[in-house]
Amino acid sequence: QKEVEQDPGPLSVPEGAIVSLNCTYSNSAFQYFMWYRQYSRKGPELLMYTYSSGNKEDGRFTAQVDKSSKYISLFIRDSQPSDSATYLCAMSASIGAGGTSYGKLTFGQGTILTVHP
Amino acid sequence: SQTIHQWPATLVQPVGSPLSLECTVEGTSNPNLYWYRQAAGRGLQLLFYSVGIGQISSEVPQNLSASRPQDRQFILSSKKLLLSDSGFYLCAWLRRRQGLAFFGQGTRLTVV
Numbered sequence: 733q734k735e736v737e738q739d740p741g742p743l744s745v746p747e748g749a750i751v752s753l754n755c756t757y758s759n760s761a762f763q764y765f766m767w768y769r770q771y772s773r774k775g776p777e778l779l780m781y782t783y784s785s786g787n788k789e790d791g792r793f794t795a796q797v798d799k800s801s802k803y804i805s806l807f808i809r810d811s812q813p814s815d816s817a818t819y820l821c822a823m824s825a826s827i828g829a830g831g832t833s834y835g836k837l838t839f840g841q842g843t844i845l846t847v848h849p
Numbered sequence: 850s851q852t853i854h855q856w857p858a859t860l861v862q863p864v865g866s867p868l869s870l871e872c873t874v875e876g877t878s879n880p881n882l883y884w885y886r887q888a889a890g891r892g893l894q895l896l897f898y899s900v901g902i903g904q905i906s907s908e909v910p911q912n913l914s915a916s917r918p919q920d921r922q923f924i925l926s927s928k929k930l931l932l933s934d935s936g937f938y939l940c941a942w943l944r945r946r947q948g949l950a951f952f953g954q955g956t957r958l959t960v961v
Binding site for chain 1: 941950
């Protein structure tokens with residue numbers, strides 16, 4: 733079983749739709765949860781991150797983390813054609829004593845999203 | 850602010866030729882540095898990571914090697930490229946306090 737599983741998609745939605753992207757994980761030590769957006773032929777860019785459980789909102793984007801269910805989501809409201817990209821979830825666990833330093837990220841496989849006009 | 854530079858953006862190399870991809874980071878010191886490969890699928894495969902000068906950890910045994918000659922420089926190399934080395938190579942640095950990674954723009958390598 734992979735540490736992080738992401739719905740592979742692809743996902744195709746009309747402009748204005750609400751998009752839900754999801755990942756599940758098995759490692760209970762993960763503490764930071766991230767979403768990256770990657771346009772074609774570009775490096776991933778950090779879209780949002782959340783520490784531990786809870787919600788975080790940034791404009792049309794909302795990230796949710798449910799640590800009890802080991803489940804994270806990214807919601808995109810009023811989706812636009814410019815949101816068309818691959819979305820990757822990622823997670824990190826602290827290393828060493830004190831829990832103030834983080835090592836490797838573990839990524840999901842990515843979901844290709846297409847928003848058509 | 851921190852920036853990460855990766856070059857070249859695209860590269861076409863014949864089988865058996867050497868490879869050198871370079872990555873540099875500005876605006877931070879002693880970063881964790883990473884090389885990933887992204888093949889035809891969408892996932893990121895971690896190849897190497899480094900927590901300091903001269904310290905390299907390999908995640909996947911293969912035809913590639915990495916070096917970190919300076920604090921903010923990370924190099925991916927091969928002595929003889931294989932067709933299977935084709936892919937999209939990404940360098941990243943990690944903000945340790947939060948485990949957030951920031952990526953370069955990538956190098957698309959095609960081995961012919």
